[in-house]
Amino acid sequence: MTNHYPALIVVLPLLFAFVVSGVAWVKKSLCFPLTIVGMGLSAGLSVCLLGRVATTGLVEYRMGGWETPWGIGYHVDYLNALVVTVVTVLAFINLIATRKNVVEETPEKAGAFYSLYLLFIVGLTGIVLTGDLFNLYVLLEVASLTSYALIGMGNGRAPMSALNYLFVGTVGGCFYLLGVGYLYIMTGSLNMVDVATLLPQMYHSSAVVMAFIFCLVGVGIKMAFFPLHMWLPNAYGFAPTAVGSLIAPLMTKVMVYVLIRLILTVFSVDFAFVILKMGDPMVWLSSLAIVAGAVFALAQKNLKRMFCYIIVSEIGYMMGGAWLGNNTGMTGAILHIFNDAIMTLCLFLCAGSIYYRVRGLELDRLKGLFSKMPVTMACLVAGALSIIGVPPTCGFFSKWYLISGGLEAGQYGFVAALLFSSLVNVVLFFRVIEISYYGDFEDHHGHGSSGEAVMEAPASMLVPLLIVSIGLIVVGLYTGGIVNHLINPLLLKQGFLG
Amino acid sequence: MKAIGLIIVVLAGALLLYSTQDFPFWGDPASPAGTHTATYYLTKAFEETSVPNVVTAVLADYRGFDTMFETGVIFCAGLGCFVLLRLSRSRDEDSYYRHVATGITLHIKSAKIPDVSSEFERIDTLWTPYDLIVKTVCRLLAPFVQLFGLYVIAHGHHSPGGGFQGGVILGASVILIAISHNMRTAIGRISEKTIHILMAVGVLLYSGIGALCILLGGNFLDYASLSRILFTNEIEARSLGILGVEVGVGITVMAVMITIYNNLSSDGRLDEGL
Numbered sequence: 001m002t003n004h005y006p007a008l009i010v011v012l013p014l015l016f017a018f019v020v021s022g023v024a025w026v027k028k029s030l031c032f033p034l035t036i037v038g039m040g041l042s043a044g045l046s047v048c049l050l051g052r053v054a055t056t057g058l059v060e061y062r063m064g065g066w067e068t069p070w071g072i073g074y075h076v077d078y079l080n081a082l083v084v085t086v087v088t089v090l091a092f093i094n095l096i097a098t099r100k101n102v103v104e105e106t107p108e109k110a111g112a113f114y115s116l117y118l119l120f121i122v123g124l125t126g127i128v129l130t131g132d133l134f135n136l137y138v139l140l141e142v143a144s145l146t147s148y149a150l151i152g153m154g155n156g157r158a159p160m161s162a163l164n165y166l167f168v169g170t171v172g173g174c175f176y177l178l179g180v181g182y183l184y185i186m187t188g189s190l191n192m193v194d195v196a197t198l199l200p201q202m203y204h205s206s207a208v209v210m211a212f213i214f215c216l217v218g219v220g221i222k223m224a225f226f227p228l229h230m231w232l233p234n235a236y237g238f239a240p241t242a243v244g245s246l247i248a249p250l251m252t253k254v255m256v257y258v259l260i261r262l263i264l265t266v267f268s269v270d271f272a273f274v275i276l277k278m279g280d281p282m283v284w285l286s287s288l289a290i291v292a293g294a295v296f297a298l299a300q301k302n303l304k305r306m307f308c309y310i311i312v313s314e315i316g317y318m319m320g321g322a323w324l325g326n327n328t329g330m331t332g333a334i335l336h337i338f339n340d341a342i343m344t345l346c347l348f349l350c351a352g353s354i355y356y357r358v359r360g361l362e363l364d365r366l367k368g369l370f371s372k373m374p375v376t377m378a379c380l381v382a383g384a385l386s387i388i389g390v391p392p393t394c395g396f397f398s399k400w401y402l403i404s405g406g407l408e409a410g411q412y413g414f415v416a417a418l419l420f421s422s423l424v425n426v427v428l429f430f431r432v433i434e435i436s437y438y439g440d441f442e443d444h445h446g447h448g449s450s451g452e453a454v455m456e457a458p459a460s461m462l463v464p465l466l467i468v469s470i471g472l473i474v475v476g477l478y479t480g481g482i483v484n485h486l487i488n489p490l491l492l493k494q495g496f497l498g
Numbered sequence: 499m500k501a502i503g504l505i506i507v508v509l510a511g512a513l514l515l516y517s518t519q520d521f522p523f524w525g526d527p528a529s530p531a532g533t534h535t536a537t538y539y540l541t542k543a544f545e546e547t548s549v550p551n552v553v554t555a556v557l558a559d560y561r562g563f564d565t566m567f568e569t570g571v572i573f574c575a576g577l578g579c580f581v582l583l584r585l586s587r588s589r590d591e592d593s594y595y596r597h598v599a600t601g602i603t604l605h606i607k608s609a610k611i612p613d614v615s616s617e618f619e620r621i622d623t624l625w626t627p628y629d630l631i632v633k634t635v636c637r638l639l640a641p642f643v644q645l646f647g648l649y650v651i652a653h654g655h656h657s658p659g660g661g662f663q664g665g666v667i668l669g670a671s672v673i674l675i676a677i678s679h680n681m682r683t684a685i686g687r688i689s690e691k692t693i694h695i696l697m698a699v700g701v702l703l704y705s706g707i708g709a710l711c712i713l714l715g716g717n718f719l720d721y722a723s724l725s726r727i728l729f730t731n732e733i734e735a736r737s738l739g740i741l742g743v744e745v746g747v748g749i750t751v752m753a754v755m756i757t758i759y760n761n762l763s764s765d766g767r768l769d770e771g772l
Contacts, residue, residue, distance in 0.1 A: 007718040014570065015705055021577060022698035025691045063563040065720035070538055072563045112581045119574055126567065138567045145571060149578030159582065185521060188534030198530075202520075210517030 024111020075131030172221030179214030226289030289316030329405025367439030665751025700750030
């Protein structure tokens with residue numbers, strides 16, 4: 001059974017998704033336990049797979065038993081294994097933490113909700129594990145379609161933002177598909193490794209160059225890379241609580257993974273950096289993304305929307321790191337995929353439990369929350385410190401790699417942007433902390449009817465939140481191990497330039 | 499803004515044209531797409547899967563993993579439609595009944611429903627008197643449409659067709675009933691609950707066959723390992739496995755078509771929308 005892990009990580013949540021959606025019409029109370037089981041199995045197997053990959057270096061799996069260029073193969077190396085573990089484990093934690101939000105916000109359609117939740121994870125894990133360019137597109141569609149539906153389940157302007165996201169996201173998907181189509185026309189293959197062996201003789205062909213640019217634009221739209229980020233703040237901001245904290249930490253990070261995979265495995269580092277010389281312009285664009293995200297975040301009056309713009313800024317970190325063209329920068333980018341997912345989950349879970357008690361996330365409604373919800377606010381501070389980049393939280397280490405990578409490459413603009421956004425983050429979070437620590441709690445003016453006193457979030461939310469916050473520090477302390485055992489061997493094997 | 503859009507469109511078009519200059523010639527038999535994987539499929543597909551239609555063999559066997567997720571995409575679309583559109587039934591709604599013999603309409607304010615006998619039928623606010631000719635023709639047509647749908651699913655091995663096309667035809671037969679009679683009649687034939695369970699059962703059949711292959715010792719979706727329970731050789735088992743997943747696809751696509759139609763055309767109320 002052990003050699004089936006790569007397939008089972010994707011297939012088990014898929015099977016459970018269908019069962020949940022059917023069972024919802026027979027016995028509703030079974031939906032949540034079934035989802036937990038499916039998600040838990042997937043997360044457990046991912047951890048096992050990571051262990052196997054760490055020792056063997058590569059795990060391959062052939063769907064339907066067909067050899068790879070003819071059939072679809074999974075090709076799991078350090079990068080896939082690391083990202084898939086983050087995706088499944090964080091989704092599992094989020095599932096437990098947001099149970100009460102789901103009961104409250106989507107009571108009637110909980111079955112369909114959990115089915116879509118699992119399918120979203122199927123999409124992401126499939127994107128991460130696959131070694132086939134077209135299979136990646138199909139799973140991208142699964143992940144996108146479920147996220148449109150999940151975001152649309154929110155209240156107020158959520159359906160409108162989901163529609164907006166759908167339009168933009170579909171365009172992004174089309175660009176990626178067009179890129180893959182070009183590659184197929186030129187090589188006749190869809191398997192990543194096979195395409196990579198066929199490509200070098202046509203690196204100077206205009207069609208291959210366009211294929212790369214199409215893939216880059218498509219993935220850029222999906223990851224909300226500035227200036228293609230317009231859909232993100234509304235979509236993530238208006239989504240139901242459980243959806244926001246699921247999609248925000250995972251979707252954009254997985255798309256950064258796709259980009260790194262395309263550069264490292266399919267098109268090769270030589271093509272991207274030496275032949276196309278894309279490094280410098282992309283790093284400048286990333287610096288712009290970092291600064292723009294930070295400035296927009298300053299203008300927000302709502303906690304969740306502020307976090308959304310911080311994501312836009314963080315995407316700039318990862319893209320910049322990946323395009324610096326040296327080992328340190330790429331290490332920082334990969335490490336930041338891992339760390340940023342945890343940090344973002346921490347922040348969104350805090351926002352979720354505050355919303356559960358306060359019923360609003362406008363900054364001036366956070367007054368006095370430190371005395372009312374001490375644990376949640378302590379976790380928010382932990383997440384904030386990590387976003388700012390204070391040791392020993394994990395955010396510090398990836399930012400350290402990114403900055404030293406920037407200095408190595410002589411990209412001082414990028415380094416300046418990183419420092420600027422760190423300073424802005426300090427301002428942002430100290431404003432939040434100031435309001436919630438020093439402001440007096442008001443039972444929000446006029447709404448006298450909301451009689452119940454605001455108190456600490458229930459334990460079912462706090463325990464996962466605490467786990468995530470402690471994870472921030474634990475992951476930070478184990479950074480050396482992750483870099484030495486997972487990221488360095490990967491970059492070494494891909495022949496990444498020093 | 500319009501001008502900027504125009505400039506972007508022209509630029510993108512120019513880029514597209516520029517990129518085509520290195521393409522292989524149109525229909526060139528020596529192009530990479532025609533010589534690399536395609537040659538393998540064309541020469542080996544029949545002897546390895548015993549399916550004469552190479553498209554089906556590639557779709558459901560060599561790249562069956564993709565097709566499973568394509569079906570999953572359709573499932574997501576159906577579920578998404580349901581989640582976003584379906585309104586929960588409010589009990590206090592007015593209801594309308596029609597006395598069949600006299601044509602008198604009863605408007606009932608509270609939720610108390612009289613014994614629905616053959617004398618009364620439940621109607622909606624947007625009820626239109628039915629047309630005998632349209633109704634009869636469509637009722638007669640529906641079984642033949644369904645028979646054709648089943649044929650298309652089963653005959654995917656030999657001719658164009660398969661689960662997706664057949665499923666759409668099956669779904670269309672129910673939609674035809676809904677259009678020609680009314681939605682209540684169609685839902686009376688196949689209820690919302692049944693549709694949703696069928697939707698899940700179809701894809702579950704597909705992925706279940708895949709998982710069964712793992713239990714029988716093969717890789718995921720390796721139909722060859724089904725030969726142990728189907729009492730045939732491995733090549734025949736591949737062909738039968740493909741048929742199994744095609745049936746699964748057909749069921750899901752049918753159910754999704756019906757649920758999308760029902761929810762879209764009635765704004766999620768599942769009463770007479772059109």
